[in-house]
Amino acid sequence: MPVNAPVQYRAVRLEAPGRKLVDATLDAPAPGAGELLVRVRAAGICHSDAHYRAGVGSTNHPLTLGHEVAGVVESVGSGVASHRAGDRVCLHYLVTCGTCRDCRAGREQFCPTGQMIGKDRDGGYADLIRVPAGNAHPLPDFVPFEQGAILMCSSATALHALRKARVGAGDTVAVFGIGGLGVSAIQLARALGAAEVYAVDVNPAKLALAQRHRAVPVDARNAGPVQAIRTATGGRGVDAALELIGFARTMEQAVEVLAPQGRAALAGLTQERMSIAPYRDVLNREAEIIGVSDHLASEISELMRFVEHGELDLADAVTRVVPLEAAAINGVLDDLEAFRDDVRTVIRP
Ligand SMILES: [Zn+2]
Ligand SMILES: [Zn+2]
Numbered sequence: 001m002p003v004n005a006p007v008q009y010r011a012v013r014l015e016a017p018g019r020k021l022v023d024a025t026l027d028a029p030a031p032g033a034g035e036l037l038v039r040v041r042a043a044g045i046c047h048s049d050a051h052y053r054a055g056v057g058s059t060n061h062p063l064t065l066g067h068e069v070a071g072v073v074e075s076v077g078s079g080v081a082s083h084r085a086g087d088r089v090c091l092h093y094l095v096t097c098g099t100c101r102d103c104r105a106g107r108e109q110f111c112p113t114g115q116m117i118g119k120d121r122d123g124g125y126a127d128l129i130r131v132p133a134g135n136a137h138p139l140p141d142f143v144p145f146e147q148g149a150i151l152m153c154s155s156a157t158a159l160h161a162l163r164k165a166r167v168g169a170g171d172t173v174a175v176f177g178i179g180g181l182g183v184s185a186i187q188l189a190r191a192l193g194a195a196e197v198y199a200v201d202v203n204p205a206k207l208a209l210a211q212r213h214r215a216v217p218v219d220a221r222n223a224g225p226v227q228a229i230r231t232a233t234g235g236r237g238v239d240a241a242l243e244l245i246g247f248a249r250t251m252e253q254a255v256e257v258l259a260p261q262g263r264a265a266l267a268g269l270t271q272e273r274m275s276i277a278p279y280r281d282v283l284n285r286e287a288e289i290i291g292v293s294d295h296l297a298s299e300i301s302e303l304m305r306f307v308e309h310g311e312l313d314l315a316d317a318v319t320r321v322v323p324l325e326a327a328a329i330n331g332v333l334d335d336l337e338a339f340r341d342d343v344r345t346v347i348r349p
Pocket of ligand 1: 047068
């Protein structure tokens with residue numbers, strides 16, 4: 001360990017499912033072989049974190065939440081040649097074995113021994129985080145840490161959803177939900193060649209944000225978004241629809257709005273059941289309903305290229321910054337549970 005290695009660090013932790021997060025001071029870990037210790041400079045607060053705080057999905061409590069992390073390498077463990085102290089990095093949140101059948105097939109999010117940082121192992125609501133070196137991707141100098149952090153979840157998953165829905169040149173796309181994922185999805189859909197993007201939400205601020213990114217806002221408070229989009233597309237519907245909210249009703253709408261051979265990619269989390277009319281909505285149109293789970297490490301480098309080319313700009317996606325303090329973070333998670341205005345809040349330790 002370097003001579004002036006940190007001895008202790010601060011973290012905001014979930015002691016038990018269903019409780020509020022608490023402030024903690026912990027002994028600083030040393031990076032093991034093949035690992036890095038990263039000083040966190042920004043950690044995004046995600047809607048999923050509200051679920052994990054409630055005890056849905058999170059494991060290994062007490063647990064430091066936070067899976068959208070960017071920072072600077074503090075120290076490297078033995079055998080690490082890929083990184084040096086001082087490197088700017090952003091962290092891919094899935095820690096996978098790299099050798100099992102799923103990892104080798106390029107679907108590492110199904111690795112049976114995989115762990116997600118901030119869900120199954122300690123995450124980035126902290127000053128420091130220890131991760132395998134392979135999870136740290138270079139963060140270009142021109143991308144602020146706050147944006148690097150949120151790229152790692154919402155943008156990466158938005159890109160994966162668009163890939164799963166096979167969005168390509170000339171496609172029309174409907175995006176349900178303009179939160180952290182949605183604002184990336186509408187820009188990335190364009191970058192992939194989409195001809196028109198319809199952005200569905202009920203929040204005027206989010207609809208205005210979508211419009212600034214050249215999407216057609218569809219205010220779901222006025223009338224049914226399916227009818228509005230059908231009218232706008234001359235009755236045809238869209239080639240791809242992304243559901244990024246996690247409501248059965250919007251998932252149903254994402255299927256109902258499809259054109260012939262359209263693809264609905266569902267990425268919002270819900271325990272509700274959805275219902276569809278198989279003949280009208282699926283068979284008759286040869287429509288596809290596709291599940292979206294996380295994203296791939298390879299998609300992170302692809303994302304950086306979109307950022308480099310100015311096709312993905314998250315400058316207005318980070319709408320609030322809070323300190324590394326349990327009270328502030330619990331407040332943000334409460335707001336997320338209530339679907340208030342903020343697109344993305346980032347912790348700056
Ligand atoms: Zn997230
Ligand atoms: Zn594996």
